[in-house]
Amino acid sequence: xxKILALVLALTLxxxxxxxxxxxNEDVEGELVIYSSMYQFVIDMMDEALKKxxxxxxxxxxxxxxxxxxxSSLITxxxxxxxxxxxxxxxxxxxxxxxxxxxxxxxxLEPIAVENAGDLLRFPYDEEGYWYPVRVCNMVLAxxxxxxxxxxxxxxxxxxxxxxxxxxxxxxxxxxxxxxMSSGTTFxxxxxxxxxxxxxxxxxxxxxxxxxxxxxxxxxxTKLQTGECAAIxxxxxxxxxxxxxxxDAGTPITNLKCxxxxxxxxxxxxxxxxxxxxxxKNVKVEACEAxxxxxxxxxxxxxxxQGYMHSVFKDMKEIPYESIxxxxxxxxxxxxxxxxxxxxxxxxxxxxxxxxxxx
Numbered sequence: 001x002x003k004i005l006a007l008v009l010a011l012t013l014x015x016x017x018x019x020x021x022x023x024x025n026e027d028v029e030g031e032l033v034i035y036s037s038m039y040q041f042v043i044d045m046m047d048e049a050l051k052k053x054x055x056x057x058x059x060x061x062x063x064x065x066x067x068x069x070x071x072s073s074l075i076t077x078x079x080x081x082x083x084x085x086x087x088x089x090x091x092x093x094x095x096x097x098x099x100x101x102x103x104x105x106x107x108x109l110e111p112i113a114v115e116n117a118g119d120l121l122r123f124p125y126d127e128e129g130y131w132y133p134v135r136v137c138n139m140v141l142a143x144x145x146x147x148x149x150x151x152x153x154x155x156x157x158x159x160x161x162x163x164x165x166x167x168x169x170x171x172x173x174x175x176x177x178x179x180x181m182s183s184g185t186t187f188x189x190x191x192x193x194x195x196x197x198x199x200x201x202x203x204x205x206x207x208x209x210x211x212x213x214x215x216x217x218x219x220x221x222t223k224l225q226t227g228e229c230a231a232i233x234x235x236x237x238x239x240x241x242x243x244x245x246x247x248d249a250g251t252p253i254t255n256l257k258c259x260x261x262x263x264x265x266x267x268x269x270x271x272x273x274x275x276x277x278x279x280x281k282n283v284k285v286e287a288c289e290a291x292x293x294x295x296x297x298x299x300x301x302x303x304x305x306q307g308y309m310h311s312v313f314k315d316m317k318e319i320p321y322e323s324i325x326x327x328x329x330x331x332x333x334x335x336x337x338x339x340x341x342x343x344x345x346x347x348x349x350x351x352x353x354x355x356x357x358x359x
Contacts, residue, residue, distance in 0.1 A: 025054045025294070030284035032291065033060035035078070036093040037071040037184055037270070038135070039237075042307035049303060053294055057287055060090075065291075071095040071184020082108070090280045091288050092273045093134060093295070095184035097124075098191075098341035100131035100271045110274040112289050114296060121296075122314040122330065123269045133269035134295045136310035138236040138329060139189040141165055141259035144224045151230050159231050161263040162193055162334075166206030176213040176220040177233035180352055185235055188268045191341040191348050192334050204355040212356065225255050236265075236323060237308035244308070244321045260324065264334035269312065272296075 036043060043066045050057070050065055059065045069077065071094045078099075081087045087108070092099075103109050104126065111129035114120070123133040143158045151158060156174060159165040165175060180187035193203045213220075213229070217238040223229040239258050246253045272295050274288040275281075294300055301311045308320040310329070319326055341348070 025290050026056055028054045028287050028290045029056045030287045031058040031060040031282045032065055032284060032287055033089040033281055034066050034091040034093055035074050035089040036066045036068060037074060037095040040068060043068060045303050070182045072182045072187055075099055085279060087275050087279055088281055090275055090282050090284055093270060095137060095270050096188040096268055097271045097338045100273055101338060101342045104130045108276055108279050110276045110285050112274050112292050114293060121312050123312050131271040131273045132296060133312045134272045135270045135304045136312060137185050137268040139185060139266040140236045141231055141261055142224060142234050142239050143231050143257060143259055144255045145257050146255045147227050156230050161261045163199060163263055165231060165233060166203050166210060171210050171230055173211045174230040175210055176215055176223060176229050179214050181349060185268050188336050189266045190352060192266050192336040195337055198334060201351060204351060208356050240308040240321050240323060264332050265329050267329060267333045
């Protein structure tokens with residue numbers, strides 16, 4: 001009898017433990033596609049984590065949950081799909097909140113309730129649940145400390161502000177930045193810096209006069225290191241990634257460094273959105289809700305930090321490699337008028353094209 005009782009207890013314990021070992025979201029099923037502007041290495045980390053967390057959820061884009069594109073490029077794609085009434089995705093994780101405002105107004109989003117969001121998040125979110133910040137990009141300047149003396153000898157001063165970056169004539173022909181027509185974070189930075197309460201269109205005129213080069217972040221970084229550029233406007237994460245990879249390889253570099261502008265950084269919270277049922281590709285709102293809430297979990301936020309971006313959590317003390325305290329950055333944030341960025345997207349892009357790229 002004792003042996004039988006012991007066997008029953010062991011079996012009960014085994015079943016209990018196996019139940020605990022099961023993935024919390026094993027019951028989440030269906031196919032899912034997420035439009036995202038995250039860098040590919042971050043997407044790869046997220047894909048792996050999502051496949052473990054949601055073993056019965058099917059990646060809907062050639063084995064990946066994510067369809068990658070720059071935010072501005074994705075917006076163009078989304079606009080085209082809106083003409084048919086159905087998007088090619090079920091969720092979006094893009095680089096600037098202006099699109100969230102636009103899609104909410106157009107009726108393309110499904111509200112998701114996140115419990116105690118106000119206690120959890122240190123960045124704005126939609127109180128009706130239509131969008132939440134998940135990761136925070138930081139637009140800064142960067143330079144090569146090893147070349148600073150050489151530039152000084154030529155009469156070129158490394159800028160300490162965004163204003164100097166655009167307007168110091170000594171930098172003419174020696175500055176580089178991304179393209180707001182394809183990069184959402186660059187668009188956000190341009191939208192901020194050209195606001196009337198910042199530098200207005202004079203910022204664009206300064207860039208044009210200083211013959212700013214428009215190119216990818218990797219190209220701009222290379223030009224910093226070779227001495228072709230004195231300063232670049234770039235996402236902090238791009239610089240931190242290069243520094244960390246060099247350090248991990250045992251060959252740390254000293255020819256690359258962020259400048260946190262004295263007139264303020266530009267923080268860009270990237271939002272997650274769930275597409276409304278009648279406009280989504282796979283009509284799996286329950287699955288989207290589970291994934292959206294997972295993105296606001298500690299596990300997902302740790303991956304954001306590994307992607308050299310800042311966490312949206314109020315109580316997150318950790319920061320990306322070699323960065324500075326997130327709350328300190330928030331205190332220095334120039335801010336973006338996202339309503340203006342949404343309502344005047346075309347006007348901002350036209351001003352950029354006519355002032356900077358058409359000379």
